Every structure is written in structure tokens, then in C-alpha cells.
Amino acid sequence: MQYFNDKPVNFFESSVHAAKLLNVSVGAVRNYISGKSHIEGYRFEKMDSIHTYDIDPELYNIFSEEHLSIKSLLLKQCREKTIARNKQGVKRICQYDKEGHFIKVYDSIAEAQNELHLQGNISHVLSDDNISKSAGGFQWKYDNGDYSDIAPLKNNGKAVAQISSSSGKIIAKFESMAEAERKTGIDHRQIWKCCQGLHKTSGGFVWKYEEE
Structure with a gap:
């Protein structure tokens, strides 16, 4: 159930x-x-199945359109916080799912890792030379006030060949750089730097991509 100023405005069948x-x-x-996460004036509540029996399906098939436009409010709120945070010299980060959909803004890398109990190193994902763009099953980028969806996570599991620098013969092949x-x-x-031609x-x- 979605509430605005503690009054129910929309009923949804599920989180999806x-x-x-x-x-x-x-x-x-x-x-x-x-x-x-919080949006000023709004709150959301998960209803127990027993309470849904009291819901009139016909009434709640009609949605209050004005209260479905919360994304613009959320993004405005995030931008205001980002401007204030940047003035303090602290970088905020944005969390996205693997499909590139915006989820949330965190005030710092430490806050995100502590809240989500992530084992992946977010700081490596945010560095320029990292070939993986995800940590803990999420994509991350520094907050710049733009909360539009980003590109989906691509599979970087290209096969690579390990080659002798003296003879030029292939020593081994691997299904991915991780392997x-x-x-x-x-x-x-x-x-990766070697495959990209940045290092010899x-x-x-x-090292070369196997298809080469």
C-alpha cells in the first residue's frame, strides 16, 4: 500500500x-x-495476506495517477543531497541493478558496503582500469545528479590465450580473465591491459583474446 500524508492512495498486488x-x-x-529509502510525504507498507481480503478489487484497480509519479520527486531529492554533499568534498555513489535500473544513492562507499554487507570492492568498480563493472551483484557509479538508467552489465568473460613472449607459442587457453x-x-x-594493447x-x- 502506498500512503501520502498517511492516507492510502494506491494499492499494488506486489513489489513487482x-x-x-x-x-x-x-x-x-x-x-x-x-x-x-524515503520520499517526503510518502510511505509504503507491506500488507499481510489476511488484510488484502478487505480490499475492494474494483476500487483499487483505479490508480491515483498523481501519486504514481514519485520518481521525479525521488530524483529531485537525490540531486539536492548530491549538491550539498559535493560541497563538503565527499563523493556519493549510485547503485544500479545488472539491467542498469537505478536503485539508490549512498553517501559513501563505506555506507553502501556496510548496509549491503558486500564482499565485492566497490572502489575497484569505480576506478577507470577495472574490466568488471559490478560489485556484489550491482553496478555502481559516482553520483553526478543524473539518475537515468544506464547500460546493462555486459559479460566480459572473453576467452584469452597465454602466449610465450620468446617463442610466440600458445601456452594455455582460459575461458575468461578471471579463470x-x-x-x-x-x-x-x-x-586485460595486455589484451587491449596497453602493455606488451x-x-x-x-596475452590475447582467443578470437584474435
Whole structure:
């Protein structure tokens, strides 16, 4: 149930249904319900199944359109916080799902990692030379006030070949740079730089994408 100034304005069958009509991600809806995210004047409440028996289906099939446009309010609120935060010299970060849908803004990397209990290193994702664009199953970028959806996460699991720098012969092939790092101990970011032509060798070897 969606409330405005503590008055019920819209009933949704599920979080997925709410996300579709509100034009936000399912994760964002769940954050509203749990109280992790807040939009001034609005609150969301998860209804127990027993309470839904009191809902008149015909009445709640008619949606209050004005209260479905909360995304603009959310983004305006985020922009205002970003401007204030940037003046203090602290960088905020944006969280997106793998499909590129905006979820939430965090005041810092530490706040995001603590709240979500992430094992992935967000700071590496935000650096320029990282080949993976996700951490903890999410995409991340520094907050610049633009909360439109971003490109979906692409699979960077290209096969790579490990080549002798002296003979030019292929030593081994790996299904991905992650596998190459696990089996050789050579940092996947250095392997990527070699495949991109930024370095001649990495770990004493030449590296190329297998299709090359």
C-alpha cells in the first residue's frame, strides 16, 4: 500500500507490480517498504495476506495517477543531497541493478558496503582500469545528479590465450580473465591491459583474446 500524508492512495498486488507502475526498480520499492529509502510525504507498507481480503478489487484497480509519479520527486531529492554533499568534498555513489535500473544513492562507499554487507570492492568498480563493472551483484557509479538508467552489465568473460613472449607459442587457453587469474596468479586487470594493447606483456607473458 502506498500512503501520502498517511492516507492510502494506491494499492499494488506486489513489489513487482508497484515497481512497474511507479517506474522504479523492484529493489527501490523494497527499500521504501523497509524504510531504507524515503520520499517526503510518502510511505509504503507491506500488507499481510489476511488484510488484502478487505480490499475492494474494483476500487483499487483505479490508480491515483498523481501519486504514481514519485520518481521525479525521488530524483529531485537525490540531486539536492548530491549538491550539498559535493560541497563538503565527499563523493556519493549510485547503485544500479545488472539491467542498469537505478536503485539508490549512498553517501559513501563505506555506507553502501556496510548496509549491503558486500564482499565485492566497490572502489575497484569505480576506478577507470577495472574490466568488471559490478560489485556484489550491482553496478555502481559516482553520483553526478543524473539518475537515468544506464547500460546493462555486459559479460566480459572473453576467452584469452597465454602466449610465450620468446617463442610466440600458445601456452594455455582460459575461458575468461578471471579463470586466468585463478590459475596463474596474474592480476586480471593486467591481463586485460595486455589484451587491449596497453602493455606488451603481463606476468612475463603475452596475452590475447582467443578470437584474435
